[in-house]
Amino acid sequence: MAEDIYQPLDQDIHTEPMILQMGPSHPATHGTVRFTLTLDGEKVIKCDTEVGYLHRGFEKECENSTWTQVFPYTDRLNYVSPLLNNFGYALAVERLLEIEVPERCNWIRTIMGEISRLSDHLTCVGAGGLELGAMTAFLYALEGRELVWDLIEEVTGARLTVSYGRIGGVKDDLTEDFADRWAYTRGRLQEIHANTHKLLTRNRIFLDRMQGTGVLTPEMGISYGYTGPVLRSTGVDYDVRKDHPYFMYGEVDFDVPVGDTGDNYDRYLVRMEEITQSIRIIDQCLERMEPGPVNSDDPRVVLPEKEKVYNSIEGMINHFKIIFEGIQVPPGEVYSYTEAGNGELGFYIVSNGTGKPWKIHVRSPSLIMMGGLHHLIEGGLLADIIPTFDTINMIGGECDK
Amino acid sequence: MSKKLIDFVAKHFADEVLDSHSRLGNDTVVLKRDRLPEIVERLRDDESTAMNMLRAITSVDYLNRIPRFEVVYVLYSISKKHMLTLRVVVEEEDCTAPSIHHLYGAAGWMEREVWDMYGVEFDGHPDLRRVLLYEEFEGHPLRKDYAKQASQPRLDLLVRERDSVEEFNVFYKSKPSEGSRDS
Numbered sequence: 001m002a003e004d005i006y007q008p009l010d011q012d013i014h015t016e017p018m019i020l021q022m023g024p025s026h027p028a029t030h031g032t033v034r035f036t037l038t039l040d041g042e043k044v045i046k047c048d049t050e051v052g053y054l055h056r057g058f059e060k061e062c063e064n065s066t067w068t069q070v071f072p073y074t075d076r077l078n079y080v081s082p083l084l085n086n087f088g089y090a091l092a093v094e095r096l097l098e099i100e101v102p103e104r105c106n107w108i109r110t111i112m113g114e115i116s117r118l119s120d121h122l123t124c125v126g127a128g129g130l131e132l133g134a135m136t137a138f139l140y141a142l143e144g145r146e147l148v149w150d151l152i153e154e155v156t157g158a159r160l161t162v163s164y165g166r167i168g169g170v171k172d173d174l175t176e177d178f179a180d181r182w183a184y185t186r187g188r189l190q191e192i193h194a195n196t197h198k199l200l201t202r203n204r205i206f207l208d209r210m211q212g213t214g215v216l217t218p219e220m221g222i223s224y225g226y227t228g229p230v231l232r233s234t235g236v237d238y239d240v241r242k243d244h245p246y247f248m249y250g251e252v253d254f255d256v257p258v259g260d261t262g263d264n265y266d267r268y269l270v271r272m273e274e275i276t277q278s279i280r281i282i283d284q285c286l287e288r289m290e291p292g293p294v295n296s297d298d299p300r301v302v303l304p305e306k307e308k309v310y311n312s313i314e315g316m317i318n319h320f321k322i323i324f325e326g327i328q329v330p331p332g333e334v335y336s337y338t339e340a341g342n343g344e345l346g347f348y349i350v351s352n353g354t355g356k357p358w359k360i361h362v363r364s365p366s367l368i369m370m371g372g373l374h375h376l377i378e379g380g381l382l383a384d385i386i387p388t389f390d391t392i393n394m395i396g397g398e399c400d401k
Numbered sequence: 402m403s404k405k406l407i408d409f410v411a412k413h414f415a416d417e418v419l420d421s422h423s424r425l426g427n428d429t430v431v432l433k434r435d436r437l438p439e440i441v442e443r444l445r446d447d448e449s450t451a452m453n454m455l456r457a458i459t460s461v462d463y464l465n466r467i468p469r470f471e472v473v474y475v476l477y478s479i480s481k482k483h484m485l486t487l488r489v490v491v492e493e494e495d496c497t498a499p500s501i502h503h504l505y506g507a508a509g510w511m512e513r514e515v516w517d518m519y520g521v522e523f524d525g526h527p528d529l530r531r532v533l534l535y536e537e538f539e540g541h542p543l544r545k546d547y548a549k550q551a552s553q554p555r556l557d558l559l560v561r562e563r564d565s566v567e568e569f570n571v572f573y574k575s576k577p578s579e580g581s582r583d584s
Binding site (some may be wrong): 009051052055056059060061063066095096098175207222223224225238243287333334335337344348350358359361363367368369370372375388400401 | 408412424426427453454455459461462473475479482483484486505506507509510511513518531532533534535542543549
């Protein structure tokens with residue numbers, strides 16, 4: 001009976017959803033994060049995100065440190081752009097203290113902040129290429145990041161955990177040959193930027209993987225608290241630097257790029273354009289900044305000069321009190337926010353009038369974006385998680401605090 | 402900064418407002434907790450306020466004060482570019498607050514984080530789990546009476562995991578490494 005061995009063609013093949021654990025340390029995820037996926041074939045039906053593998057108790061540690069000792073911890077939030085965290089935290093405490101920093105300090109913070117943003121965006125774009133198989137683009141982007149880190153190293157003395165911000169100023173002035181070194185880095189960065197465009201922007205494989213995947217609508221982006229390049233890619237032009245200028249962003253001229261579809265490709269393009277804008281901001285700052293002091297002259301917050309510390313009793317006592325008792329911040333609370341690499345970085349700080357913070361809450365853009373990530377993943381293919389997760393650019397330290 | 406938003410809340414919900422002030426560029430209203438979702442919804446939907454984004458939810462533990470906790474909501478309007486901080490007082494004995502997860506998508510995870518760190522329960526939250534810590538964690542670490550160096554009890558392995566460890570040990574002992582030079 002030969003015909004019996006053939007199955008009827010119209011038979012309904014029984015399938016059932018499969019549960020797949022992706023992570024905690026999947027090679028294509030930047031941070032340690034676990035997705036519990038329910039799959040129907042290759043399609044993701046449900047995604048449950050689990051974070052917290054890098055939790056180090058940032059907020060608890062801060063409550064047990066003096067206000068100044070918090071700076072090294074903020075380095076370890078978004079470790080790709082630590083300077084932005086330093087300055088965001090310094091600004092929050094300065095608002096609570098109601099002190100102004102000198103103009104040159106604000107210029108330096110703007111420059112160094114944008115340099116950090118360059119490093120953040122280059123990493124995100126390069127790693128995105130790498131995960132989709134474009135190793136060359138990754139190497140170019142990392143060369144750019146190395147150059148940027150060389151600049152940071154020259155000014156701050158460290159590459160990654162810089163602790164360059166101070167309450168009432170910065171650690172040190174820029175080095176004398178900073179402008180020359182920037183001129184070199186700038187030229188090279190523009191070449192890298194152009195090369196990355198050539199390698200990726202019209203690349204067929206890249207387009208197929210990025211276009212139309214991980215789509216975010218503006219309404220959902222706002223409701224889920226998305227900020228930064230991810231929200232701007234949907235067409236909402238919300239940028240803290242433009243809407244509520246701080247440091248010197250009100251003085252310089254720059255554009256806020258927006259996308260229109262809110263897919264992965266738009267997020268990539270927004271980040272590429274922001275690299276150009278950051279270079280523009282740094283150029284204007286270097287042109288316009290004037291020599292001057294970089295630290296506030298308020299003896300309550302800034303350490304006295306070493307000469308006074310060693311040669312006068314007042315200087316000695318002042319130094320001792322700031323180091324041991326901490327800066328005395330008046331009681332009160334403030335929510336202060338800045339634009340970090342991934343979005344709005346907010347600090348809600350409460351002081352009870354002593355040298356230690358009573359509470360520091362970080363509004364970390366990554367953690368909030370992870371809260372809505374399942375909407376971007378559900379309904380798409382399993383393989384689309386890789387580009388979506390990259391363009392969200394979750395940074396473990398910031399997300400898990 | 403104008404006090405328009407504070408006046409708005411005071412006008413429509415006069416009975417609920419405990420205190421309000423505008424300091425350091427932050428407009429703050431301290432509220433009773435029960436009608437919070439209603440107030441937030443009004444602030445979100447009214448055209449003159451249009452607070453369409455929830456920036457943050459957090460909590461503050463004032464250890465020796467009664468009421469002990471405050472839950473802080475930071476609302477923002479992308480179109481109007483104004484911000485309002487709502488603070489809700491929560492007592493230690495009745496450590497709950499109404500959930501606003503149905504008004505903002507972001508509130509779901511933010512409320513989970515507050516529950517994780519402070520142990521404030523949110524009524525009506527569909528999925529109130531820990532978010533940064535693990536399920537078996539005991540206590541809520543950002544409470545001021547949780548010592549910084551406090552340690553957690555060691556977890557027993559699940560039966561399934563323990564079995565696989567024993568199985569591995571038996572296998573390992575019966576068969577020393579093949580690459581070892583002694584054998």
